[in-house]
Amino acid sequence: MSTDVSDVSRDVLVRPIQSQSRKFLAALAGALGAIGVWLFFYVGQLEHGLIVTHLADWGSGGGVPWGLYIGAFIWWVGIAHGGIILSAAVRLIGLDRYQPVARMAELLTIAALSCAGLFILIHVGRPDRLVTSVVPAWPTRVQWSPLMWDVTVITAYFVLTATYLLLTIRYDIHRLRDRLPDRLEPVYKMLMIGYTEREDEVVERMVWWVAFAIIIMAPLLLHGGVIPWLFALLPSMAGWAGGVQGPSFLSIALTSAVSGIIIIAAAFRWAYDWEELIPEAVFRGLATWLGFFSLIFLWLQLQQVMTGIFAAPTRLQHATEVKLATPAYWVAIGLVGLTLLYIFASALKPSLFSIRAMVVASFTVLVGTLIEKTLFVVEGLQHAHFSLYDGVPGPYIPSPTELSALVGTVGIVVLFFLLVSKVIPVVELHAIESDHEEVSE
Template identity: 60%
Template sequence: MSTKTPQKADILRPIQNTSMKYFALVAVAGLAFTLFLIGWFYQLYRGMIVTGLSDWGTGGGVTWGLYIGAFIWWVGIAHGGIILSAAVRLLGMERYMPVARLAELLTIAGLSAAGFYIVVHLGRPDRMVTSIITHYHITVHASPLVWDVTVITAYFVLTATYLALTVRYDVSRLRDDLPDRFGPLYRMITVGYTEREDEVVQRMVWWLALAIIIMAPLLLHGGVIPWLFAVIPTYPTWFGGVQGPQFLTIALTSAISGVILLSYSFRRAYDWDHIVTDDIFRGLLLWLGFFCLLFLWLQLQQNVAGLFVAPVDATHAAEARLGHPIYQFSMLLVLTVLAFIFAQTIRPSLFTKKRAVAAGIMVLTATLLEKILFVVEGFFHPTFDIYGATPGEYIPSFIEIASIIGTVGMVMLIFLTVSKVVPVVELHAIEHLQERQRHEREHEPATHDD
């Protein structure tokens, strides 16, 4: 690990240095997103029938599939990301300050991907205007989709405000080293800025963090999203008090996994060993293990509620889910990650950053598969007898699968773009790191020659 004292130049490196690997990543991410756009334009031309999602009724199809499953997945990642950042500020967890902004940017990117899925799943983009914006005062009382739009919009504005307040401090102090081509943007970001506002901004950010911590379990991914599914009759096992907390644990496991992947990528690309330290990865893994444990425990509670003296239709659906290979594979992935984290706490030599990244990928895969299965399983065995004796069937189309690849590419493009405009590590984090290192040097025990 480098012992070089971190300087402002370190966090400016992504902005000032551009390699061929960067352009290669832009090309790969752009190609993935373009592939999805082509599929979406084909869907707009031919209709939702190209996905099979419109085949509902005696045909044994489903109306919701990978699109809505991926939508929930991205919303969970976004909500978990801002909760992680808010906890760092609210609880004084300075250890994780170098990755706090990455978590905030992950929220912005995740909400963008989730919002895009709403537009895609509407079938026609103009319905965002005709069904939601112009008739919001009517549809907000009856449409789960409009509530989703409301929650995402509110969270996006809250997070963007939260992020903008902290970026002003960095841009104002690093302006001389930032590229002139973004001058108008930097002037807009810092309009009216004076150093006297720093203390006020810190208090505002603290209160915003408190609001986020309170809203998340009550109104956002621990509240509104699971409540909306509770009123839909195609979810026979979706009842009981554990559903909100379960959604929240899935969000946090996904977000921590995403932050691990982002932290590793930036550390490796820009030699940030002294900024994103091994200690941060170890801490993130411990938090990942904690929420994986909660995730599995709440899954157990849901299975018990669905199998023990439950209504016949709920028991049938719960048994089908428990025996489904995708569900079993998802739970096995989370259990494997939990076992690794437990083992590496007992035997620290098992820890490596690549294994931490592998754990993050496994959790993200598990949560995505679990969410897709959750969305479609109710259509296989609905409470109302819409299929008769024939169970529903669902196989994601190529366009739906391409949407996952495309939105991942979209999120990559957001990070690749933002990293060229503003620092993805806060200047405050560097200042705290320098202060801690200075404090450690001052309190090092003096050595004397014998």
């Protein structure tokens, strides 16, 4: 049975590399503009310090030391982990329907992890503190510090994902080389060092084992383990401590990642007329998964609320009551809940389903999960079992500097996809080979 792919299919696959459009230029301008806005505010932060974010104090004097920076850090890490879990599941379980978006999920992981690391760099104030404080402390603190566990596993995860991506793109570059631009020949030569077709079978087994390691690490050590342990292991923080944080973080990671993949896949489908390459069935399947993960997210939120208000310790009950009285929390829950209702309704009546509506729903989910994680960080600090200041902690409102960082990192992700799409195929060649194989059968 032949798996040869037609010239037309190959041309469709490399269309983003070969073409230049107004859509691309508009997206590029928007991404660069967003990054420029962030850099403008970040220069002000470097000049004046974290005081410009109102995160330099704790208590009645000025709010909390952690806010949107750390909330966005958790959010980006979750998107990264959920993205690579989806890609790994495609290989391990044989979810061939989602093969067209598997590489997009891998690229999203690389971009999101980079943005998460950037928020740590931003939040330490002076960037040199990472070199003078974190790096020297790592050898002696990694054994018992959840913060050092965090740095270690995220670095390991980044390396695993980059290796995973590199192993899979060599196959595509070799077979599509005659359609790739000559000006990037040095890049392709570097990526293809030592490549022979005999390695394909070996690489396929290697990728399977890397995917297996990723699937194991994600729930046990990453967004189901180390990241929530940074908070769950602090009993002095009433809103943070507890074993439910691991499953809760993981549900948010998967929900956010699927939402991000839907938006990215829809953008490429719209920009390059990839209706056949990424068919509607892919989005219907992703919508089902988004609905499932959204349901788990809401269920875990209910578990936290019930255990926080029914015969709970005084401080935990107070923190829960404050959360329930915060309009932003209900906005977050409402956004995810509305998405779940839409997905349920479109399952009952398929005519209600549309890719455009799913993009809007995915965007609302991303907003909702970001709000929830930022509130989680802030409320844990505001309702601790101790007080550094007399009086009630002041309210937290994200500053323009913090909001600009969020806008800037979104711009960085967009720019990353725009640039990568001009160098390598963002959809695997295997995706169209599988379609061709099914037709041949």
